[in-house]
Amino acid sequence: MRKLKLQVQMTIDGFVSGPNDELDWMTHAWDEEQMKFVTDLHDTIDTILMGRKMTAGFTGYWENVVDNQPDSPEHAFAKLMVDTPKVVFSKTQKEIPGRNVITENGDLVTAVNALKAKPGKDMIVYGGAGFVTSLIENNLVDELYLFINPITIGNGKSIFNGRKPFTLLDSKQYKSGIVINKYSPAV
16 A cells, blocks of 8 residues: 655744745755755655645646746756646645646545555655645554754644654754654554
């Protein structure tokens, strides 16, 4: 069975965005080693899961890099993001624009478990906050990669509601100040 992996940027105080979805706190000064980690993680997957609210920004950003910034250091990674099939979960929209995007309107647990049962590589979810919270609450995430940025913001959106135990599998610090902690749900 395929795993669902979560990759998410987070502040030291546990927020994935500001109260109004601000992301201006993220550390973008990644070194080659950190970019290699992200690329290697992406090599283990063949499907991206997303919530509807973050899809336009995500697909728009990466498609713009591919189409208009051939000299960008992000170009090769952007091509991976654009070319990878994306399943976008929405309760309100039947179709969502973007390359390699399909929309899933069914029950979250049923749909994710059906995707996990299909042959192929693992899957990854990048967000948004409410969607990720639902995945965690329904015990659908198998591995968490928390990119802890060296900043606090005091208030914002969290992906965790209530108590849930996890097991730390790995931790690595990068020159950017980001620490990547890999967890699995504790059994």
